[in-house]
Amino acid sequence: MRNCLVIVMGLLLTLGALGVYRLTDFTLPTDAQQHTLQVDYQQSRLEGTLIVPHGVVSPPVVLLVHGDGAQDRWSDGGYLPLVRYLVSQGIAVFSWDKPGVGASQGNWLAQTMDDRAHEAAFMLQQLKQMPELAASRVGFLGFSQAGWVVPDASAFAKADFAILVGAAINWRDQGSYYLRQRLSREGMSEQNIREAVARDSIDFATQFTPQAALRPCQVSCNRDDFERRNAFADARGAIARMHTPVMILMGKDDRNVDPQETLAVWAADLPANTVRCIKPVAGATHGLLRSRWFDYQLPSQWPLWKQGVFLLSGQYAWAPGALSGITDWIHTGTCTQ
Incomplete structure (x- = not known):
């Protein structure tokens, strides 16, 4: 009996320690430099955070481009495991509050997709002007609605790379x-x-x-x-004009955007000489989370126990290979997902 109690206590302590370890995925990395950036753009002041991995000279920089909704820079904390992973791989990350959200002025509901593209391009150009990032490769990582934003933004700002997850084609x-x-x-x-x-x-x-x-x-x-x-937003025209090296990742179990349509349109309409990685991700949702655990259209539909699973999973909530595939593309342009 005593041996059983020891085993049970040991198991509980192990699970508790594992839970605490995973919860650190939802905090900003402490071993990196953090910079709060405020920029004036079209009569509004926008604010975001740049996180630069410590000790990395001229790291590649990725700008996060939100999907739909009133999202702050870290999407209510949902981005943080992704951000920590990217920084741990020597990649700097910048994200900003949508207009009228968090510390940013304005009204995101007043924006068209073209407005969003120009705003994203402006933010990328601001980063390129920072002396410490002058030699860095800078690009976009966008989600869902960003499928109507990133193709044009990449051209406006001459981005070095682009990644789209769950990208929509036609509204x-x-x-x-x-x-x-x-x-x-x-x-x-x-x-x-x-x-x-x-x-x-x-x-x-x-x-x-x-x-x-x-x-x-x-x-x-x-x-x-x-x-x-x-x-009447439709990404086909911008896709046909896009020459930025681009990665398109679509969860096979996406319930928000038709993955087959998106993969087919990008493969057919992207200029032949544009470097690309266009791939489905098995066992993945709209946001590339494991569909076995998170098979929902919206995070707001998650029951409390699923929210707990997400918190305890951290980076492991994402489908296997999804995060490493993204980092490989950023660093080397290698299509390994």
């Missing part, structure tokens, strides 16, 4: 796919799903027109304005 098509996936998860029959998607398409055509997309907001832009002004 309308993405909405239909998202709806289909949601209704399927709710157990709706295929016939009813087809009818619901058809009704949604009719509603879209009724509510949104190219003319309405050009209409300015009445006072302060809200969510309806944001969707109206971006309803």
Whole structure:
């Protein structure tokens, strides 16, 4: 009996120590230099944080480009395991609060995807002007909605590389796919799903027109304005003009964006001479987390115990090979994922 108690206590202590170790993934690295940057951009002041690995001369720098929503620089802490991993691999990371979020002024709901592309390009150019980064390679790592941002931003700022995770192609098509996936998860029959998607398409055509997309907001832009002004976003034109070396990673179990469509469009439309790594990631979600554990459309749908799993997993919440594949691309342009 005593031996059993010793074993159980030892197991509990081991699990507790492992949990504490994993939780450090959700803190900023203490063995790196942190710089708070404030820049004035179009009548607003934007703020972000640059983290530079200690002792690395002219490290490559990656700018994080958010997906949808009111996201602060670290996406409520969700980015931190990724950030710590990148820094541990000798990569500097910069991210900033969206306009009107955190310490940044403005209103992200007033932005079109073109506005976001110019803002991201401006931020990259600001980093390139820093003396300590003058010899660094600088590029983008964007998520989801960044699929409409990064291709143009890379050209505007002459980025050295780009990475997109869960990149969308067409606003309308993405909405239909998202709806289909949601209704399927709710157990709706295929016939009813087809009818619901058809009704949604009719509603879209009724509510949104190219003319309405050009209409300015009445006072302060809200969510309806944001969707109206971006309803005809499509990445194909920017993809066809893109010459920045680019990595496209799509989780095979993505429930938000059709991975097959994105991979096919990028493979077909990207100029033939553009260096690329276009790959599906097995067992991965929209954000490349392990789909076996996190098979949801939104983090807000996670039950409390899944949130606990994420906190205890840290970097291991990501699908195997996803993070190392990203770092290989940043350092060497090698397509190893």
